Amino acid sequence: MSSSENKTCAICLASLGTGQGQAIFTAECSHSFHFACIGNSVTHGNYLCPVCRARWKDLPFVMPNSNPNANNSSIDHESFLDSRNLFFPAPQRQPPMRRRPVFEPEPLQFSDDEPLPAVTANVSPSGLQNVSIRAVPERPAVAASESIPHFAVLVGLRAPSLSDDARQMQRAPIDLVTVLDVSGSMHGSKLSLLKRAVNFVVDNLGPLDRLSVVSFSTHARRIFPLRRMTEHGRDDAKRAVNSLFASGSTNIVEGLKKGVQVLEERHHHNPVGSIIFLSDGRDTCHRGSQLPTFSNQRQPPQYLHLLPASICPGNRETQDQGRQEIFPVHAFGFGSDHDPLAMHAISDSSGGTFSFIESYEMVQDAFASCIGGLLSIVTQELRLMVRSASQGVEIKSIPSGRYASEVSDQGSQGTINVGDLYADEEKEFLINISVPILTNAEGEESERKTSLLDITCAYRDVVSKEMVQIEGDLVEIRRPESPSPPDLVVNLEVDRQRNRLNAAESIAEAQRMAETGNLSGAQSLLSNRRSTLLASASGQAGDGLCMWLEAEMKETEQRMGSRHRYEREGRAYALSNMSAHGYQRATTRGSRAAAAAFGGSFSFGSGGSSAAASASFNAYVTPHMANMVNKSQQLNKTEDATPSKPQQLNKTEDANPRQE
Structure with missing residues (x-):
């Protein structure tokens, strides 16, 4: 009698009865074995049936597992259903169809990860520069007699580039x-x-x-x-x-x-x-996990x-x-x-x-x-710090999106925890401050200035593993008696960032309205905010970021055209937009890849039509x-x-x- 007829495994001679916690493999010659037994036999190069010596066309396949001492009690028995289909073709033979594999039992703990190679001491690849900081005040000058409760300073960070010849050694392994x-x-x-x-x-x-x-x-x-x-x-x-x-x-x-x-x-x-x-x-x-009714705000x-x-x-x-x-x-x-x-x-x-x-x-x-x-990833644990540089200059707020920020010491200090930066990645934040009256207005008018902010950032360099601290330039504005007309013009980069923040908030607000079923209100809000964006200074200048923001808002608006369309695509599209703006990081939305055909990160001030911006522009790539x-x-x-x-x-x- 064969082993299958005896209901015993010909390798270990134990019972092949079901319900005993072991998978059973039945070969094409009709002989059956415990899967663990025959899998171990095949692993050692035995491709013949242990009972009748028939050469099998299909062999049991066991996934690699770096822990050979896995505990059998962790077997997921659902993985072993239909055991006669659980084999892969023998070497040098074409499989008739795709087969389901059987996996080795999982270890009780996943501490079986492959060790990392030893790090060579005193090896420091060159070429990785520091993070750069730049700051731009909303206006270059404010009248000495004027007090402004809300004045914005744009603070930008840019991560260093990676050199082609040492790329693997200049970025963090993952x-x-x-x-x-x-x-x-x-x-x-x-x-x-x-x-x-x-x-x-x-x-x-x-x-x-x-x-x-x-x-x-x-x-x-x-x-x-x-x-x-x-x-x-x-x-x-x-x-x-x-x-x-x-x-x-x-x-x-x-x-x-x-x-x-x-x-x-x-x-x-x-x-x-x-x-x-x-x-x-x-x-x-x-x-x-069931889908709530559309009329209730979804959580x-x-x-x-x-x-x-x-x-x-x-x-x-x-x-x-x-x-x-x-x-x-x-x-x-x-x-x-x-x-x-x-x-x-x-x-x-x-x-x-x-x-x-x-x-x-x-x-x-x-x-x-x-x-x-x-x-x-070239920097980690990055933290941006801003400090009031003059008496009366108070930090009011830091709209930092999803990055944790804090204003402390009665408005004299502010911090933003940014974390990791990709190579060449840019982050830009508006620091909203108050500018006091210049009480001591003596001396030459051209020399009267107010220092606004001291800026520093600290981060861990992934090459040296050391903490690095960078100081930015002191942010100052002139304080004439009567500013000239150019002094009253808002800087386009600051205006651009305000538009980005407003667009992000508009999409988030429209999404909240859509969840309550108010799709027409959500569409109307986005339409009005698009008009406001295009009427702004940077919008009128044909700024590339503004054109891209307008296109994204328009696409979001269109995808809220009906309840059915919103549930199928509008919700996901809006949330992906919110994710991108919250972290200033590219996401894939709809049917376009994040980078599309642009081939790189955007350039400030680039123009172009709304359609072109939608197809080939992503500010965070x-x-x-x-x-x-x-x-x-x-x-x-x-x-x-x-x-x-x-x-x-x-x-x-x-x-x-x-x-x-």
């Missing part, structure tokens, strides 16, 4: 976790495009960067441990990604928990830890309180405030059925960005834009982000032009709708 939705609705072309996009990420990570892959549907699994992207690491990562299949419902909470667990429990640490999170649906496994779902404090700091215990590392979640809403409110709330609270991928084909370009930034998107687009053109055999889908996979 630990990146991709958390990917593989629920039933991801089957077919969506999953294929997602795999292609993640493989692009794999190809562009350096040997000092590490990647882990987490997939989730009804349950979440870490299918690839945190490993360096060396040549072998890339090959294994791609094999893991290509093994993904779609089935089950959507458990966003467990997916993110698993992704955070990878970063929190790692034994070694790269300077940057981040999460890329993609989903095409709503969490169907937790209460509170993010209640399940967000279940997420770890390292991505939702609001869930942190009081005694742990300020102690826990925060991991930015860069969230990507895929298609029209995802939950933009939840994904925006998660990315926003963690310091990441939220992108809306309306067209499935855009997913690779969207990932490319994101990693173009993450792979160019850095050169590295644009270059990575261009690389993705060129790769897509090359691959699309290469003839390939049509891919056969596993019928079981293709027939799996979302289980909700």
